[in-house]
Amino acid sequence: MLEIALTSFTTFFATIGPVEAAVLFATLTPKMEQSARAAIAIRATAIAGSLLLIFTLFGQPLLDELGVSIAALQSAGGIILLLIALDMIFAKPTSAFKLTQPEDEEAQTKDDIAVFPLAMPLLAGPGAMSAGILLAANADGNALSLATTVGALAAVMAVTLALLLLSHQLNQMIGITAQRVLMRVFGILLAAIAVQAMFNGLASIGVIHLPT
Secondary structure (H helix, E strand, C coil): CHHHHHHHHHHHHHCHHHHHHHHHHHHCEEEEEEEHHHHHHHHHHHHHHHHHHHHHHHHHHHHHHHCCCCHHHHHHHHHHHHHHEEECCCCHHHHHHHHCHHHHHHHHHHHCCCHHHHHHHHCCHHHHHHHHHHHHHHHHHHHHHHHHHHHHHHHHHHHHHHHHHHHHHHHHHHHHHHHHHHHHHHHHHHHHHHHCCCCCCCCCCCCCCCCC
């Protein structure tokens, strides 16, 4: 269970990106009152957490209806996570914040940024949704493993909320360099998890053999 918890926490932390979200949140709310920032942060994490929970719990049954195997999910999910990990390792700004230029321009003009861009696509983006489905598939119907994955998601969302609430102070304390270092560290860990997911998918259909 400890291995599942650590893997789930690392995967969700890397794909949700609490540090990057906090940086963007600070840039979007420079003159906003603390109480208003707190309300937006709470609403955004609640919405994103609910969406990711739905994908984690019900994404696999939906894929079953579509005829998608666990092996295909593991392989495809691993590829998606690997691409995200590579962007994190090389610290590409547009990938780190997960916003296109039109999305960024729209976000700058919105009064309420809780739903867009914070909840989606920053926190509950395609990578995080894919990660939830993949981690649930790896639980393979084990209720305790699935509960551990959900617990890891809740822990990451709690960390995300804390970072959003402290985003302005953290921005001043740790600076851009430390944020990029942290992003690269989690990118490397996510890359390893992504490659292992692809290996597991290929091994389950007999393409490769994994040592026991």
